[in-house]
Amino acid sequence: MYAATCDQSHTVMLSIAFRLMKRWATLAAAVLCFSASAVAPAPANYDAFGTTLLQRLASQDNGNVFISPLSIGIALSMAADGARGATRDGILQTLQQRRQLNLADSNAALIHETRSNSDAKLGLADAIWLRSPDPPLASYTSLLRNRYSAEARTVNFGKPSAAIQINRWVNARTLGLIPHLIDRTDPLDFIYLTNALAFQAHWTHPFEKAATEPHRFTNADGTESKVQMMSQVGTFSTSRDAAYRVLRMTYGRGGFAAYIILPNGKNAMVVLRTLTATNFAHDMHVMHPQYLRVLVPRFTARFQQNLNGPLIALGMGNAFSWKADFRNMRAARGIRISNVEHASYVRVDEAGTTAAAATSVEIAKLAISLSPPHPPVFIVDHAFIFAIRDERIGALLFIGVVNRL
Numbered sequence: 001m002y003a004a005t006c007d008q009s010h011t012v013m014l015s016i017a018f019r020l021m022k023r024w025a026t027l028a029a030a031v032l033c034f035s036a037s038a039v040a041p042a043p044a045n046y047d048a049f050g051t052t053l054l055q056r057l058a059s060q061d062n063g064n065v066f067i068s069p070l071s072i073g074i075a076l077s078m079a080a081d082g083a084r085g086a087t088r089d090g091i092l093q094t095l096q097q098r099r100q101l102n103l104a105d106s107n108a109a110l111i112h113e114t115r116s117n118s119d120a121k122l123g124l125a126d127a128i129w130l131r132s133p134d135p136p137l138a139s140y141t142s143l144l145r146n147r148y149s150a151e152a153r154t155v156n157f158g159k160p161s162a163a164i165q166i167n168r169w170v171n172a173r174t175l176g177l178i179p180h181l182i183d184r185t186d187p188l189d190f191i192y193l194t195n196a197l198a199f200q201a202h203w204t205h206p207f208e209k210a211a212t213e214p215h216r217f218t219n220a221d222g223t224e225s226k227v228q229m230m231s232q233v234g235t236f237s238t239s240r241d242a243a244y245r246v247l248r249m250t251y252g253r254g255g256f257a258a259y260i261i262l263p264n265g266k267n268a269m270v271v272l273r274t275l276t277a278t279n280f281a282h283d284m285h286v287m288h289p290q291y292l293r294v295l296v297p298r299f300t301a302r303f304q305q306n307l308n309g310p311l312i313a314l315g316m317g318n319a320f321s322w323k324a325d326f327r328n329m330r331a332a333r334g335i336r337i338s339n340v341e342h343a344s345y346v347r348v349d350e351a352g353t354t355a356a357a358a359t360s361v362e363i364a365k366l367a368i369s370l371s372p373p374h375p376p377v378f379i380v381d382h383a384f385i386f387a388i389r390d391e392r393i394g395a396l397l398f399i400g401v402v403n404r405l
Contacts, residue, residue: 041102043110046073047277047396048096056310058272058401062221064301066344066386066400068197068357070114072307074126075195075359077103078148079319079337082140082329082363086318093315104147111149113393119255120201125173126150129166129192131157134365136191140329150193158187166192166360174198174356177345181304181358190335193361199388199397200354201251207232207296207350217297218266218382220403227297227405230350233375236294237287244271246283247294247378251352255392258353259284260296261385268383268401275385281394295379298350299405304343311340322366329363338364346386346398355388355398 050069058065073095080091081103092099114124126148130136144150153169155162162185171179173196185192207230215229237248247260261283263271312320316337324336339362346355387399 041105041109043113043393043395044073044077044097044101044103044106045110045393045395046070046095047280047394049073049094050396050399051275051277051280052096052314053307053310054399054401055272055275056313057305058269058403061305063404064303064400064402066301066303066346066398066402067342068344068355068359068398069396070110070398071195071197071344071357071359072340072342074107074110074148075193075361076311076316076340077107078126078128078144078150078193078195079326079361079363081143081147082136082326083319084325084327086323087325090316090318094311104143108147110393110395114390114395114397117255117390117392119252120199122200123173123175123196123198125196127169127192127194128152129155129162129194131155131190134190136329137331144193155185155192157185157189160184166194170194170196170358170360174345174358175200175354177354177356178343178358181341181343181360182362185362186364188365189338190330190363190365193363195359197357197397199256199356200352201256202352204250204252204254205232205234206352209350212298212350215295215297216381217405219405220267220269220383222266225405227299229295229297229379229381231293231295233291233293235289235291236378238290238292238378239283239287241283243274245378246287247292247380248284248287249294249296250391255390256397257389257391258348259385259387259389260380261387262378262380263382263384266382268385268403272385272401277396280387284389284394291375293375293377295377295381296348297380297405298348299402300345300347301400301402302343302345303400304341307340307342326363334366335363338362344398344400346388346400348386353388357398 046069132154170181175198211231217225217227239246244263248257250257319337326335341360344357383403385401388397
């Protein structure tokens with residue numbers, strides 16, 4: 001009897017212990033999951049910055065303006081990671097990022113997620129160009145290598161070979177679409193930071209070349225052009241606002257998509273002036289499938305511009321002044337951003353889209369100057385806004401306004 005009671009007590013104790021162990025294991029797993037999610041940084045997002053910058057650039061240019069928020073954002077973030085105090089705060093304000101954000105980690109996550117999206121052939125590369133005498137701090141170069149996957153290359157600033165090497169690097173990493181980004185370097189340049197982005201993808205549902213025909217297109221200034229208009233009938237995601245309609249066309253298995261924002265009137269600037277990342281995201285959320293006849297022009301657009309003025313106007317004035325504090329990249333003061341250049345390219349045809357962008361940030365030392373049978377029709381026959389978006393992380397790779405074809 002005593003032995004039986006002991007056995008029963010032992011069994012009960014083991015059962016209780018087993019249940020406790022399961023609870024502790026479940027709790028530990030939850031803690032680990034919570035810790036991982038709390039520690040893992042969200043990918044950086046430059047959509048708000050990109051739409052704001054596009055508005056400013058397009059208001060000063062009647063032609064086609066096409067930029068990569070991602071390329072510019074990463075290049076300026078590399079500069080911000082070398083800055084302190086008001087200089088860093090000004091860059092973050094311009095990029096519309098939180099001051100407490102760990103830029104390096106969030107950009108590392110962005111680069112990883114973008115590269116892992118296999119629905120396009122996508123190249124994303126960074127580099128820091130430096131001089132052998134007076135190089136940046138080793139800790140800064142190491143940060144760029146480890147978090148931005150940046151190559152470190154030594155050049156002779158001021159000599160023609162330096163600009164040639166930088167332009168060759170850009171050309172090789174943008175599918176040969178951006179052969180020239182900078183004209184020259186200066187002997188007193190401290191470093192150059194460069195980002196290059198290349199995108200090539202096929203439509204999920206390609207257009208038939210035989211269906212492409214000449215068509216009239218109304219430019220933003222009211223003049224008309226003859227364009228090659230692609231056409232297909234199918235089910236597309238679409239949404240409608242009081243002032244415009246939105247069309248979504250996917251690439252591959254849907255990991256990337258192109259968006260066309262078509263104003264109800266003929267002027268895309270009317271819509272662009274009030275476009276924000278928030279209402280863009282809302283338009284994506286309320287989209288619904290609709291059987292449509294879609295007509296989209298085959299087009300190619302190029303854009304290249306110095307971004308100093310717009311970036312200063314958006315809050316980066318300190319970084320361009322001799323008050324700039326970049327002591328996370330150089331122990332002494334006396335360096336500033338002297339030039340930010342951006343170039344981009346996009347080609348849309350029956351098969352898909354090819355796009356590229358490159359950004360350079362020049363940092364100089366003191367003493368240098370600075371379904372029905374007849375479906376509704378979505379016809380893109382006047383100025384429009386065009387964007388390419390990573391659908392997995394909701395990041396705009398490219399966005400622009402097409403005013404003239």
